Amino acid sequence: MIADSVDILFVEDNFNDAELAIRELKKHHMANNLVHMEDGEEALEFIFGTGKFKGRNITRAPKLILLDIQMPKINGIEVLQKIKSDPRTRTIPVIMLTSSKEDPDIQKSYALGANSYIVKPVDFKGFSDAIRNLGFYWLLLNQPPV
Amino acid sequence: MVKNKSLNKRRMSFSFRSLSLQQRLPLLISMLLLAIMVTFSWISYIGVKTAALETGKERLRSLASQLSVMFSRSTQSILAATQATANHESVIKVLQPGGSEFRGQALEELQKLRLDSTWVLVELLDINRQLVIYSERDSAHVKSRFDSLQQAFPLNHLAKFGKIYQLGDFMYYPIIAPVTHDNRVTGYLVRWRLLAASPKALEQFSQLIGTKAKLYFGNADGSLWTNMTNVVSYQKIDTGNLRGSFEYLDAKGEKLIAAARPIANTSWLISVEFPEQIVLQMANRFLRQLIIIGGILIIVGILIAWLMSRSLTKPLNKLMLAASAIADGQYSSPVKVHGNDELGKLASAFNSMAVQVQNARQDLENKVIERTVQLEASNRELESYSYSISHDLRAPLRAIIGFVSVLEDEYTNKLDPEAKRITTVIKDSTMKMGQLIDDLLAFSRLGRNEIVKTNINTREMVNEIINELAPVNDGNKIEWIIRPLPGIYGDANMIRQVWTNLISNAIKYSGNKEKPRIETGAFIDKEQATFFVRDNGVGFDEKYKGKLFKVFQRLHRSSEFEGTGVGLAIVEKIISKHGGKVWAEGAAAKGASFYFSLPA
The missing domain is CATH 3.30.450.20 (PAS domain)
Structure with a gap:
């Protein structure tokens, strides 16, 4: 079963992107407590302990959520909205993942309370650098409110 | 005065x-x-x-x-x-x-x-x-x-x-x-x-002939005239005309009409006269x-x-x-003119015309609304289309580069030099594809974006761009000549894109010169400001001038100069959206000049 203690909740429907990102995080030992959800619905069920994850102790919230915007069924924006409108999950840092920096959804994400965003560049190196840096910052440097 | x-x-x-x-x-x-x-x-x-x-x-x-x-x-x-x-x-x-x-x-x-x-x-x-x-x-x-x-x-x-x-x-x-x-x-x-005429007789006479009338007696030979009281000078009588009447002016200039008659059995004439008045x-x-x-x-x-x-x-x-x-x-006030005359007909013709105009206008408005709705729908479609292009086309590219990178990092021992060259080619081509997608999206987005005009300090903007693209203190060898540039009233983001594209082109195409020189300036002509960016680079063949500003049209091979062929097309689109014109002058190996003019 999935451990209660989760460092990173990674929500990404594209397996290739997910695999490459997880590889990069693993390389820097940040994927030990990483949970990968393949769509928004699954992610919400995990976060709020419903559906498949009924009974999960939701007080043990992930330290960081990496959330892709473009997903089937429930997209990243909707997931973000749910997280940020619930007092239990509002303080979890959320980093949005997007394909383009011109994406109008970036503005929407910030308005809804996203903490940062990463553009997934075609250039893999740039992507891996960004993942690593943001992961470090939010996991290790940032002090969540008690 | x-x-x-x-x-x-x-x-x-x-x-x-x-x-x-x-x-x-x-x-x-x-x-x-x-x-x-x-x-x-x-x-x-x-x-x-x-x-x-x-x-x-x-x-x-x-x-x-x-x-x-x-x-x-x-x-x-x-x-x-x-x-x-x-x-x-x-x-x-x-x-x-x-x-x-x-x-x-x-x-x-x-x-x-x-x-x-x-x-x-x-x-x-x-x-x-x-x-x-x-x-x-x-x-x-x-x-x-x-x-x-x-x-x-x-x-x-x-x-x-x-x-x-x-x-x-x-x-x-x-x-x-x-x-x-x-x-x-x-x-x-x-x-x-x-x-001698008694006063009574005279009165009777005057009653008979009227008070204003005067009666004279005289000798037929004209030797004496009298008014019955005194001898009077009365020489105006025309003795030759004793049957009709005649007119004369008296001493006061008053016109008188008179008639004289002989009196039978006497040597006398009688004359009656009164003022014509x-x-x-x-x-x-x-x-x-x-x-x-x-x-x-x-x-x-x-x-x-x-x-x-x-x-x-x-x-x-x-x-x-x-x-x-x-x-x-x-249209709500019809003309109230009654009657069946021309004006009434005109008014009713006018009223029916007004109704027709109103209907036509209403039709037109409805059509405009309908078209706008259609246009908005197709715009939304295009939006989601380009959205999905940017997301979905990139994802495989990311995967290609990502996994090739994994191959390079984690299987480097198993790849011979030729295999490594091939992985590099795969990565470069994929990157290029990504760039093409980005440029195409930027270009298509231009057509939809609204222009928000402000006053732009052109000189400041150009200096910023030059510093961004080729910082002067970065030891680059380009000779910059920046002439006075008047302000532009336009969309700041778009105009910045124009200058960025033109200047980066100038840097790119003069890069292999011994002494690259880039000049910017403007001249004002007939209420229009014309700006230019000139370089002493490779220039272009005037024969292909017509292709310069078209999307994906390039006049140089990729192996010589990198590029997607979108930059000048974007410049052309932005300037025409501002109501201006773009043109170029150049010759092979003799540099190129790009001009754009904007209405003041």
């Missing part, structure tokens, strides 16, 4: 055209009425005047004739009495030779003829005009005063009134009757009478009435014309108001 002059001129020149329709019609009608009234009045006045004058003259002529007859009649009894005395036996006999015995008897007869004090003297003359006997009322000296006159009056065989003579303050006239014996004239009986009084009164009636008619005419023109212009004004309301987009 000149201005004042032209102003005055404008004020002074009155133009009929400058009047409104409502003013023009009454003016025209009143002018017409005035002309008609004046002409009609004048013709009528002339007619009435002529008729009045003719009537007056006719009256005058008949009056003169009647008076002449009347006087002539009144002479008859006197003449008869005189002739009776002249025929008396004693009178005849006293003129016969040796008839002196009858003197007493004859004198007695003569004395009988002196009826009152006006009969001053009765004489009996022989055929040689020698006084035979006489009777006098007063003294002998009266007779001596008449002696000188005895030769004067004509003698013939008919009894007659002689000419009037003046003696001192008085006038006298003789009544002469021949004395005949055996059908021969043997002498003359002459009665002298004082010419009296005759014309009626005509003048008629003229005054005409003027008053004419004035009233003109005022009424103007009033009617004004009402008429108002009834014409009021609907026109309504139409005008309705037309300007429609021009302002208000």
